[in-house]
Amino acid sequence: MKLLSEVEPEVKVSVKRIDGGLEVKGNLEELGISEGTELTVVATEPVHVHAGPISLRVAGKETVVARGWADKVYVERGGATVPLLRLEAGEKGTVGTIEGGKVFEDFFALLGIEKGKEIEFLRHLPDDTLVLKIDDHEISMGEGQASKLMAEHGGKNIQVNYLGENEKAKISKIIGGTSLKEKFEQMGVVEGKEITLVRKETPAPSPKRGTYVLAKLGEQLVTIGRGLAEKVWVE
Structure with missing residues (x-):
């Protein structure tokens, strides 16, 4: 077994064990990852920092979206479909796909985020x-x-x-x-x-610039912060 954070790109692995208790397991479950999940590592990239919740503007109103939920949203920008988390501060996109079926579409609608609507990425929030x-x-x-x-x-x-x-x-x-x-x-x-x-x-600022793991679960791309990836044992 090895840690998910150590897996090379293009390698398919199965999750065998998750350390760190219920909160860690809950955060990973939000991303669709639990013991037995099969996934393929796509890339390990430096964080700048796409971790923690994010702030968006939709129809003139600010809204906060949890990191695990933000992973489910894809936007259309410049003729391409990209994960919401790939946007930088001030960039805009049109909501294209919301993964997780009608249940999640309804959750996002309560925050004003719906297919066809323009959203603006404002910033990553500190982990307050x-x-x-x-x-x-x-x-x-x-x-x-x-x-x-x-x-x-x-x-x-x-x-x-x-x-x-x-x-x-x-x-x-x-x-x-x-x-x-x-x-x-x-x-x-x-x-x-x-x-x-x-x-x-507000937590003390961390001087460490980590990396995040980009992985594919079936057809879905998820972004896993280094801290979480270091709690996941795979083979």
Whole structure:
């Protein structure tokens, strides 16, 4: 067995083991990777850094998209279809394909992202931790996870990422399937409850410029950050 981060391009491998606990497995499952998955490494490329959640502008409105979800979107730009994550800050494209079937198309529609719409890539977001308060107890989650929580604030539906410090809102929608809703429920996060953004915690900047692994699962291209690729054992 070897680590996925060490596999040469054009080599087909099968995932045998994933280290690092439930969170790592959950992040990889969002990309379609679990034990038993077969994939082909296409390339290992330097990160600049296409990791973490991203910020987009759609129809004049900013929206945050989790990294695992962004991998499912392909856009048309200059006559070619490219993965959304290949766009640079300020570049625009028209949404062409959303992988994952109607379920994911519906999830993205709630964020304003639909086939045929123009989107502008704004930036990669720092991997901040949002400290939120529900029922007098604090919970923490990353920007990507928080982006799946819609809340009513000032007469509008917004992602909780856009709450200011100490601002309150009412959770209006959880964008995701049953397992995500169950995960949120265990944290006390359910639709209709009041939620407050206590603060955002920014991690210390990492001096390491890593690499990411571009791999093919069937016909789907996925981008796996080095940190995750170093938790995946394959043969």
